[in-house]
Amino acid sequence: DGALPMLIAPPALSTAPLEVPHRLLMGPGPSNVPARVLAAAGLPLLGHMHPQYLKIMDECQAWLRYAFQTTNELTLAVSGSGHAAMEAGIANLVEAGDPVLVAENGLWGERVSDIADRYGAEVKTTKVAGGEVFTLGQIEEELRRHRPKLLFLCHGDSSTGALQPLVGMGELCHKYGCLLFVDCITTIGGVPVFIDKWGIDVAYTGAQKVLNVPPGASPITFSPRAVQRIASRHSKVGSFYLDMTLVGRYWGVGGPRIYHHTGLISNVYVLREGLALLAEEGLEAAWARHRQSVDTLHAGLERMGLQLFVKEKAHRLPTVSTVCVPAGVKWDAVSKFIMEKYSMEIAGGLGPTAGKVWRIGLMGANANPANVTLVLAAMEDALRHVGFLRR
Numbered sequence: 001d002g003a004l005p006m007l008i009a010p011p012a013l014s015t016a017p018l019e020v021p022h023r024l025l026m027g028p029g030p031s032n033v034p035a036r037v038l039a040a041a042g043l044p045l046l047g048h049m050h051p052q053y054l055k056i057m058d059e060c061q062a063w064l065r066y067a068f069q070t071t072n073e074l075t076l077a078v079s080g081s082g083h084a085a086m087e088a089g090i091a092n093l094v095e096a097g098d099p100v101l102v103a104e105n106g107l108w109g110e111r112v113s114d115i116a117d118r119y120g121a122e123v124k125t126t127k128v129a130g131g132e133v134f135t136l137g138q139i140e141e142e143l144r145r146h147r148p149k150l151l152f153l154c155h156g157d158s159s160t161g162a163l164q165p166l167v168g169m170g171e172l173c174h175k176y177g178c179l180l181f182v183d184c185i186t187t188i189g190g191v192p193v194f195i196d197k198w199g200i201d202v203a204y205t206g207a208q209k210v211l212n213v214p215p216g217a218s219p220i221t222f223s224p225r226a227v228q229r230i231a232s233r234h235s236k237v238g239s240f241y242l243d244m245t246l247v248g249r250y251w252g253v254g255g256p257r258i259y260h261h262t263g264l265i266s267n268v269y270v271l272r273e274g275l276a277l278l279a280e281e282g283l284e285a286a287w288a289r290h291r292q293s294v295d296t297l298h299a300g301l302e303r304m305g306l307q308l309f310v311k312e313k314a315h316r317l318p319t320v321s322t323v324c325v326p327a328g329v330k331w332d333a334v335s336k337f338i339m340e341k342y343s344m345e346i347a348g349g350l351g352p353t354a355g356k357v358w359r360i361g362l363m364g365a366n367a368n369p370a371n372v373t374l375v376l377a378a379m380e381d382a383l384r385h386v387g388f389l390r391r
């Protein structure tokens with residue numbers, strides 16, 4: 001009959017609708033998604049150039065400017081997880097041969113060094129141990145020595161639990177003709193961030209952490225200084241997909257709208273809902289709620305005889321806590337027990353903290369008294385189970 005024989009048979013898998021377990025995600029992300037946000041993922045698709053969809057993009061932009069505390073025109077959400085925004089920053093601001101200074105105190109600095117190297121930057125690094133942060137004095141010395149065009153700092157390093165102070169960093173960079181590029185993935189919405197006031201030139205965040213949104217569209221903002229730097233490039237941006245001048249045009253910045261790539265539609269719906277919830281609560285209230293939740297968590301953990309990895313209290317990241325695994329305790333036995341008995345995620349370490357800590361996230365809606373009580377109870381039960389606590 002002319003039909004060709006099938007070369008690949010359908011896989012022997014159940015075709016019943018997908019089911020997944022409910023889990024309390026108390027690790028460093030993703031976090032749980034509120035019902036209203038999740039429901040938006042099920043709304044019908046619109047065309048990516050339909051006026052109704054463009055209006056949703058505009059609303060996202062306006063709420064993002066609030067979340068970032070910026071008037072930056074070039075503020076949008078990159079299509080991709082946090083790494084896409086990280087790469088977008090480097091791809092647009094760096095040209096081959098440019099000196100770039102990366103402050104490395106955890107995994108994220110290392111990642112940025114790798115990405116900058118791939119785009120041909122002359123990468124210089126300055127380091128402190130995991131759990132520690134950089135001082136203005138140390139950064140100034142490095143700026144003077146390397147004269148970089150770009151400095152990277154991670155505001156909240158989820159691999160170590162350190163919160164990098166940023167006040168004064170922007171001014172310092174500008175004094176040396178350098179732009180400031182900051183990872184705010186674990187901080188926007190949970191910790192005070194003032195992009196304009198602090199002189200940050202490029203900052204990005206992710207959807208799936210404090211914003212309680214499924215991963216996919218990652219917010220990023222560029223200062224007029226950064227836009228100027230992009231406009232004066234000698235070479236094309238090395239990534240078409242992440243060329244912010246073109247992506248900006250799709251978001252209505254810098255000229256009439258153009259089609260660049262198909263917008264993430266459903267991911268933008270959910271981002272809109274997450275940002276609306278943040279605006280409804282207000283940044284100050286959200287910051288205070290994270291502060292109270294983490295203070296209660298830390299006090300409870302210390303009462304159990306556990307120690308926090310970041311020694312300096314002021315440098316502890318409120319959204320991701322790193323808790324030292326005591327000698328003789330296997331971190332994964334504790335996490336596994338908590339997952340099996342409580343269906344709750346408590347993560348292990350990453351990069352410099354691998355095998356040394358547990359990472360407990362209090363992100364967005366997950367930062368509440370009920371969850372803190374549950375985490376403490378689950379940790380206590382698990383620590384009895386592994387024999388660290390006696391009855």
Ligand code: PMP
Binds near residue numbers: 081082083206215
């Ligand atoms: N930076 C930080 C501080 C992060 O915590 C993460 C996510 N763990 C990333 C960057 C990367 O984001 P994503 O996994 O969404 O690509």
